Amino acid sequence: MGHFEKKSAKTKEDIPMAAMPDIIFMLLIFFMVTTVLREVTLQVKVDYTQAQNIEKIEQKRLVSYIYVGPQKLSGTKLGATKIQIDDSIIEDVAAVRNIMYDKLKEQPKLIVSLRVHDEAEFGIVTDIQEELREAGALRINYSTKQEQS
Amino acid sequence: MFGSDKEREDPEIGGAGMADIAFLLLIFFLLVTTIDVDTGIGLQLPPKSDQDPPPIKTRNMMKILVNSQGQVLMGTGETEATPVTQVKQNLKDFVTNRGQDPNLSVSPDKAIVSIKTDRKTPYNVYIDMLDEVMGAYQELRNQESQSQFGVPYEQLKEGSERKKAVDNAYPKKISIAEPNK
Numbered sequence: 001m002g003h004f005e006k007k008s009a010k011t012k013e014d015i016p017m018a019a020m021p022d023i024i025f026m027l028l029i030f031f032m033v034t035t036v037l038r039e040v041t042l043q044v045k046v047d048y049t050q051a052q053n054i055e056k057i058e059q060k061r062l063v064s065y066i067y068v069g070p071q072k073l074s075g076t077k078l079g080a081t082k083i084q085i086d087d088s089i090i091e092d093v094a095a096v097r098n099i100m101y102d103k104l105k106e107q108p109k110l111i112v113s114l115r116v117h118d119e120a121e122f123g124i125v126t127d128i129q130e131e132l133r134e135a136g137a138l139r140i141n142y143s144t145k146q147e148q149s
Numbered sequence: 150m151f152g153s154d155k156e157r158e159d160p161e162i163g164g165a166g167m168a169d170i171a172f173l174l175l176i177f178f179l180l181v182t183t184i185d186v187d188t189g190i191g192l193q194l195p196p197k198s199d200q201d202p203p204p205i206k207t208r209n210m211m212k213i214l215v216n217s218q219g220q221v222l223m224g225t226g227e228t229e230a231t232p233v234t235q236v237k238q239n240l241k242d243f244v245t246n247r248g249q250d251p252n253l254s255v256s257p258d259k260a261i262v263s264i265k266t267d268r269k270t271p272y273n274v275y276i277d278m279l280d281e282v283m284g285a286y287q288e289l290r291n292q293e294s295q296s297q298f299g300v301p302y303e304q305l306k307e308g309s310e311r312k313k314a315v316d317n318a319y320p321k322k323i324s325i326a327e328p329n330k
Contacts, residue, residue, distance in 0.1 A: 138195075
């Protein structure tokens with residue numbers, strides 16, 4: 001009798017691992033490209049106040065920051081209280097209105113986050129708030145850190 | 150001479166470690182890139198209007214004044230000096246009065262908090278005070294949420310009917326008064 005040998009399948013059962021580094025590199029490059037760190041070099045000193053009943057702002061793209069605090073001068077000296085928006089010191093409070101109005105046009109749901117040095121006087125914040133009202137940017141946020149109780 | 154009859158090793162770099170190097174880098178990036186979430190106290194500024202605000206009964210308006218010495222004064226009629234730690238309780242009494250005390254609010258719906266500051270008010274005192282105000286509303290809403298739905302206020306979904314119901318029970322009406330010039 002003719003005896004036929006059954007051919008067994010000769011496919012390999014293991015997945016080739018050669019492409020693994022490429023996959024990882026892809027992920028790595030993806031992360032490197034997508035993480036945008038908008039670092040603002042602070043020209044004013046801001047020590048955050050602490051509060052207990054605070055909320056998180058999840059939508060980062062809606063937020064624009066206004067920094068208020070004593071200006072950092074050469075060395076460790078501190079100058080007068082100044083306002084900083086994005087990367088420049090604003091000398092005149094009235095300029096806040098136009099800057100924020102433009103930002104509001106771009107982003108109608110704008111949230112203005114005030115990062116104020118905890119020993120600042122409130123008068124300057126009042127002025128900023130008045131300008132924001134003029135500009136129509138009404139959603140504000142006083143940036144504070146969580147109090148450890 | 151020397152034993153040069155050894156087999157030469159082929160000068161290739163093994164690619165096996167490549168994956169590990171990439172993994173290390175990936176983990177490093179995953180750990181290092183922290184996207185810091187901004188936290189703080191949210192407020193809605195009153196819109197600019199030329200009209201005078203409608204008259205409000207004194208009993209429905211809790212005036213809080215933080216003066217230049219960092220003292221907190223509060224009250225519906227005459228303001229009196231209050232320790233910051235007392236603000237929350239006072240405000241809760243004021244909001245949940247429901248018409249009992251003739252000097253306090255008629256209903257939570259009508260209760261308005263008016264915050265007034267001075268030009269020289271220290272910022273941190275202002276924030277402490279605002280924190281207390283927010284805390285009062287937070288606690289009231291939490292109570293309401295617990296009694297109505299049996300879940301804490303934090304667990305109510307943003308924009309859900311339940312959250313709206315709780316928010317409407319204790320609406321946050323905080324107005325920023327014009328500062329003293």
